Amino acid sequence: MFVQILGSAAGGGFPQWNCNCANCAGFRDGSLRAQARTQSSIALSDDGVNWVLCNASPDIRAQLQAFAPMQPGRALRDTGIGAIILMDSQIDHTTGLLSLREGCPHQVWCTDMVHEDLSTGFPLFNMLTHWNGGLSWNRIELDQSFTIAACPNLRFTPLPLRSAAPPYSPHRFDPHPGDNIGLIVEDLRTGGKLFYAPGLGKVDESLLEIMAGSDCLLVDGTMWDDDEMQRRGVGTRTGREMGHLAQNGPGGMLEVLEHLPKQRKVLIHINNTNPILDEDSSERAELVRRNVEVAYDGMSIEL
Ligand SMILES: [Zn+2]
Numbered sequence: 001m002f003v004q005i006l007g008s009a010a011g012g013g014f015p016q017w018n019c020n021c022a023n024c025a026g027f028r029d030g031s032l033r034a035q036a037r038t039q040s041s042i043a044l045s046d047d048g049v050n051w052v053l054c055n056a057s058p059d060i061r062a063q064l065q066a067f068a069p070m071q072p073g074r075a076l077r078d079t080g081i082g083a084i085i086l087m088d089s090q091i092d093h094t095t096g097l098l099s100l101r102e103g104c105p106h107q108v109w110c111t112d113m114v115h116e117d118l119s120t121g122f123p124l125f126n127m128l129t130h131w132n133g134g135l136s137w138n139r140i141e142l143d144q145s146f147t148i149a150a151c152p153n154l155r156f157t158p159l160p161l162r163s164a165a166p167p168y169s170p171h172r173f174d175p176h177p178g179d180n181i182g183l184i185v186e187d188l189r190t191g192g193k194l195f196y197a198p199g200l201g202k203v204d205e206s207l208l209e210i211m212a213g214s215d216c217l218l219v220d221g222t223m224w225d226d227d228e229m230q231r232r233g234v235g236t237r238t239g240r241e242m243g244h245l246a247q248n249g250p251g252g253m254l255e256v257l258e259h260l261p262k263q264r265k266v267l268i269h270i271n272n273t274n275p276i277l278d279e280d281s282s283e284r285a286e287l288v289r290r291n292v293e294v295a296y297d298g299m300s301i302e303l
């Protein structure tokens, strides 16, 4: 299985267009050693030609341009995107669908909850019907694995994860299973197993067991500290409130990953305030010590 990191940042990207936090300002004035990053999206393939896009970020156009294999050019109008899986209905994971309108219809896989949000509060499914039929919905059942015709050797298993629905969701203050999922993706030929959860608020025993059975963990790297937004003076919400488990501190992601010595561990969906973006930071050095990698745009993983 080929795993291509198209975008490794959280919503807003890095640097964020209107942000002057230490990271964003330091990147702009050249005093910070760091790589720019686009918003969260990965692509998966079993043959390197046909791809399943996981999340469609607002940066999708630039992401496709940066990764030639997704534009195979077999016909006058063509794409390597065979299907799209949405992990939730957040803006930074779904707005890219608007930019893919020229290639409709698209096969879109998402849960009932995500489909509801995207048919009501943020009605992408309705709007896009005007473009050659728009988006064909394939329902993700929470208790069932599924396969996708475009990549027949990959098996996808959804994992409902606890998180709040977006502000425009009709059930914003009433969380449901399926508002946010993680995925286990297994290559049926190589046996390679990926655990992908860009929004991961809590890891309990059963989830830890699932993670232990995977070869590579591509997990929530949004924040270093739970109160990072306050610390950096750019917001008041905690990571926990946004459904993201911070890396640092008791019970944090680094402690969780400590229990998983055999897996390749990669943080993704990194917020622009996170000190791990600074390649010279002590936080980054701590990740190196712990054998935890930081995803970057253009990173390729083979499983
Ligand atoms: Zn996000």
Ligand SMILES: [Zn+2]
Pocket: 015, 016, 019, 020, 021, 022, 023, 024, 025, 272, 273
């Ligand atoms: Zn910033």
